[in-house]
Amino acid sequence: MTLATRPEISVRAAVAADAHTLAALSIQVWLSTYTEGVSDLLARHVMSEFTPQKFLALAEAPDVSLQVALADERLIGYAFVRYGVRQPLVPGADSELCTLYVQEPFTRSGVGSALLHAASADNGKLWLTVNAQNLRARRFYEKHGFVVKGTSWFVLGAGRHENLVLGR
Numbered sequence: 001m002t003l004a005t006r007p008e009i010s011v012r013a014a015v016a017a018d019a020h021t022l023a024a025l026s027i028q029v030w031l032s033t034y035t036e037g038v039s040d041l042l043a044r045h046v047m048s049e050f051t052p053q054k055f056l057a058l059a060e061a062p063d064v065s066l067q068v069a070l071a072d073e074r075l076i077g078y079a080f081v082r083y084g085v086r087q088p089l090v091p092g093a094d095s096e097l098c099t100l101y102v103q104e105p106f107t108r109s110g111v112g113s114a115l116l117h118a119a120s121a122d123n124g125k126l127w128l129t130v131n132a133q134n135l136r137a138r139r140f141y142e143k144h145g146f147v148v149k150g151t152s153w154f155v156l157g158a159g160r161h162e163n164l165v166l167g168r
């Protein structure tokens with residue numbers, strides 16, 4: 001299905017009232033992207049990481065850009081950038097693209113690109129990390145001019161997961 005057959009997609013800055021939908025969508029996208037089956041560890045991680053309270057704080061934080069994509073007033077994705085976070089592997093970049101999530105039925109329709117564009121508008125130079133196994137996201141960022149600058153690690157319980165540090 002293409003955007004032409006879908007409800008109109010819009011992108012805007014998040015507001016406090018988006019906090020619950022942001023938390024719910026985050027849990028769905030994170031689990032479907034990174035897991036096969038839900039362990040107690042994974043459940044505790046998403047339930048503590050993606051809470052309405054955290055998104056409420058982000059929506060009101062001065063050092064953050066939180067952009068949401070909507071279809072018929074329903075959340076379908078978001079981008080979260082934090083300003084003033086330096087990454088030694090990407091000199092000159094001082095804004096981290098912390099999260100870019102699109103709900104699966106709306107992927108490959110330009111929503112991620114629209115969110116990245118909106119998130120980039122306020123920020124000079126972005127850097128980000130992406131799971132090395134996440135080939136779809138790597139292709140997406142490559143298309144948008146990001147290149148690999150180095151490696152970092154995401155640690156969860158006893159697991160260490162290789163992340164690539166990207167910049168452009």
Ligand SMILES: CC(C)(COP(=O)(O)OP(=O)(O)OC[C@H]1O[C@@H](n2cnc3c(N)ncnc32)[C@H](O)[C@@H]1OP(=O)(O)O)[C@@H](O)C(=O)NCCC(=O)NCCS
Pocket residue numbers: 029033100101102103106107108109110111112113114129130131134136137139140141143
């Ligand atoms: C990665 C993600 C944000 C991309 O968003 P999206 O809305 O699907 O991306 P777009 O439709 O704007 O795609 C833009 C370009 O990225 C590339 N791309 C996107 N999905 C792709 C795929 N499945 N295979 C190959 N290339 C892909 C293509 O070059 C595409 O351009 P094209 O459709 O004209 O060929 C989205 O797939 C997503 O949220 N995935 C789950 C969560 C995730 O992995 N987030 C990133 C964590 S760092």
